[in-house]
Amino acid sequence: MEMWKxxxxxxxxxxxxxxxxFQAEDDFIPTDRKVELIDxxxxxxxxxxQATSVVHPKAVPQLADAEEVMTRIERAPGVRYTVLVPNLRxxxxxxxxxxxxWELMLSVTDSHSISNANRSTEDALKGMxxxxxxxxxxxxxxxxxxxxxxxxxxxxxxxFERVLYVAEAYRAMGVYRISVADTVGVADPRLVHEIxxxxxxxxxxxxxxxxxxxxxxxxxxxVLAALGAGVTxxxxxxxxLGGCPFAPGATGNVSTEDLVHMLDxxxxxxxxxxxxxxxxxxxxxxxxxxxLESAVLRAGKSGELHEAPRAQxxxxxx
Amino acid sequence: MEMWKxxxxxxxxxxxxxxxxFQAEDDFIPTDRKVELIDxxxxxxxxxxQATSVVHPKAVPQLADAEEVMTRIERAPGVRYTVLVPNLRxxxxxxxxxxxxWELMLSVTDSHSISNANRSTEDALKGMxxxxxxxxxxxxxxxxxxxxxxxxxxxxxxxFERVLYVAEAYRAMGVYRISVADTVGVADPRLVHEIxxxxxxxxxxxxxxxxxxxxxxxxxxxVLAALGAGVTxxxxxxxxLGGCPFAPGATGNVSTEDLVHMLDxxxxxxxxxxxxxxxxxxxxxxxxxxxLESAVLRAGKSGELHEAPRAQxxxxxx
Numbered sequence: 001m002e003m004w005k006x007x008x009x010x011x012x013x014x015x016x017x018x019x020x021x022f023q024a025e026d027d028f029i030p031t032d033r034k035v036e037l038i039d040x041x042x043x044x045x046x047x048x049x050q051a052t053s054v055v056h057p058k059a060v061p062q063l064a065d066a067e068e069v070m071t072r073i074e075r076a077p078g079v080r081y082t083v084l085v086p087n088l089r090x091x092x093x094x095x096x097x098x099x100x101x102w103e104l105m106l107s108v109t110d111s112h113s114i115s116n117a118n119r120s121t122e123d124a125l126k127g128m129x130x131x132x133x134x135x136x137x138x139x140x141x142x143x144x145x146x147x148x149x150x151x152x153x154x155x156x157x158x159x160f161e162r163v164l165y166v167a168e169a170y171r172a173m174g175v176y177r178i179s180v181a182d183t184v185g186v187a188d189p190r191l192v193h194e195i196x197x198x199x200x201x202x203x204x205x206x207x208x209x210x211x212x213x214x215x216x217x218x219x220x221x222x223v224l225a226a227l228g229a230g231v232t233x234x235x236x237x238x239x240x241l242g243g244c245p246f247a248p249g250a251t252g253n254v255s256t257e258d259l260v261h262m263l264d265x266x267x268x269x270x271x272x273x274x275x276x277x278x279x280x281x282x283x284x285x286x287x288x289x290x291x292l293e294s295a296v297l298r299a300g301k302s303g304e305l306h307e308a309p310r311a312q313x314x315x316x317x318x
Numbered sequence: 319m320e321m322w323k324x325x326x327x328x329x330x331x332x333x334x335x336x337x338x339x340f341q342a343e344d345d346f347i348p349t350d351r352k353v354e355l356i357d358x359x360x361x362x363x364x365x366x367x368q369a370t371s372v373v374h375p376k377a378v379p380q381l382a383d384a385e386e387v388m389t390r391i392e393r394a395p396g397v398r399y400t401v402l403v404p405n406l407r408x409x410x411x412x413x414x415x416x417x418x419x420w421e422l423m424l425s426v427t428d429s430h431s432i433s434n435a436n437r438s439t440e441d442a443l444k445g446m447x448x449x450x451x452x453x454x455x456x457x458x459x460x461x462x463x464x465x466x467x468x469x470x471x472x473x474x475x476x477x478f479e480r481v482l483y484v485a486e487a488y489r490a491m492g493v494y495r496i497s498v499a500d501t502v503g504v505a506d507p508r509l510v511h512e513i514x515x516x517x518x519x520x521x522x523x524x525x526x527x528x529x530x531x532x533x534x535x536x537x538x539x540x541v542l543a544a545l546g547a548g549v550t551x552x553x554x555x556x557x558x559l560g561g562c563p564f565a566p567g568a569t570g571n572v573s574t575e576d577l578v579h580m581l582d583x584x585x586x587x588x589x590x591x592x593x594x595x596x597x598x599x600x601x602x603x604x605x606x607x608x609x610l611e612s613a614v615l616r617a618g619k620s621g622e623l624h625e626a627p628r629a630q631x632x633x634x635x636x
Binding site: 111112114115151153154155156185186187188189190191214215216217218219220221223224225251255258261262265266267295296299301302303305306307308 | 429430432433469471472473474503504505506507508509532533534535536537538539541542543569573576579580583584585613614616617619620621623624625626
């Protein structure tokens, strides 16, 4: 099998902890802490940071300080700062923030779209057209997110044609960067490979990234499958921050440090300094005040050697 | 990429929880509970169960009841029952147990071998020759385990030549089934693919299986890489039981249910009934009295659908 020959040599990490993670916390994280964490993330080498969201503050009070966050963070050269934009009202709020990009967000399945945003996918797509136009007018790159593309908590598996339809609709409004989301962590490597290969084949001028949750332990296997399909953009959250309202006991986004650690080990470049990211993860753990779903944060890096202990008393292997 | 075309259609699961898992618990698990759990595992469809170990009871008191366990379990047809055999004294103890197989155990790296078993790898190999011979005399299949083959806590990465050397030594004593172990959970998919492909190429008459720990979250990615290298035998432990003395905060073996769940989703047959395995996992959780490292036990299966809730009050996507 020619599994490794075709792996990309470099991928880009889009850090989504400040948006997808902070909004999942029960408590409001003080703006000072948010700004500190985003600034620390800016120094890790990530390609992009989804810094906040202009969703209605009543819907997501945890991110009601979006304006202040975007004003106060120190933008590092080479890092793309984006905000999540759910609708035109949010987009109008986003214009003065001067983000590098907007991430438009909608669900590929109607049931999830209706339960989450009170509108069908079709209506959500129509609602995004003026948002994409406003982005263009303001010289902001509009990217699109496709929630539930890799599985829906209400409908299960999503036909490829449905995913393709939404991707084509995004493309028709000038969106050429699309994040394919496994919102509830149900995707398996074969599905990821099929969907990502299929999208790349059908829409070669669109850059498709992957947004994974580690709910069923498959996130890094899915990364591997996606690499094999030529995917070079991955969303992840420091410390595995983030939750999922419809999967009790579920874990959050794939942790940035676990992702970078695996890619480092495999010789796939990310530009991210793993030690710096682990330091931010420890900081994030203090800020949120609970253990994080990050294997490398718990266990340390693969390369860390231990001193050999003395021989055991009773010669039996354990 | 032809990633999927060559995947095996069926793999065998070797359940190691009763040995690798129970020995890692601080408390002695009562023999009754062990027998119940092994009998429950016998009904899940696993190909093999590593039921216990004949290591010296002073070294591993948790498995001091090996004889009683092997006598009292109800052996299901089609399931291979094995015991771990560390040395000749253990092998002599194992003969009357009438196991289907013995798993010979040694470390590929000297530092780990010395710290764990008070002898070099070379000495351990010499010590295994009479064990393999005794197995043959008694009509028992001798399999070999190669601890630290995919990484050593004291030496780091292990050269392929060293792994091959130990595999060849096993083969020379008539051992044609070898488990390649990532004892401390440091392997990455590229390494797994390289080592497993290399071994299969150099020793095509030996059946190589993989023994993974999920310490750094890469276990299922490593499974995927191994499938790509043609591996069809995997060790795993119900509930992810098992620990690692040299990696604080580390998780145990890859959980059988997480492994089966991913393979089910991918259409790779295991013969294991996932619901039955999840039931055993819940039972095991009660027996050990602490949470288990099992994503699917926590989050449920990918295919479980939820009822769509009513639309949210404030129309903003989360």
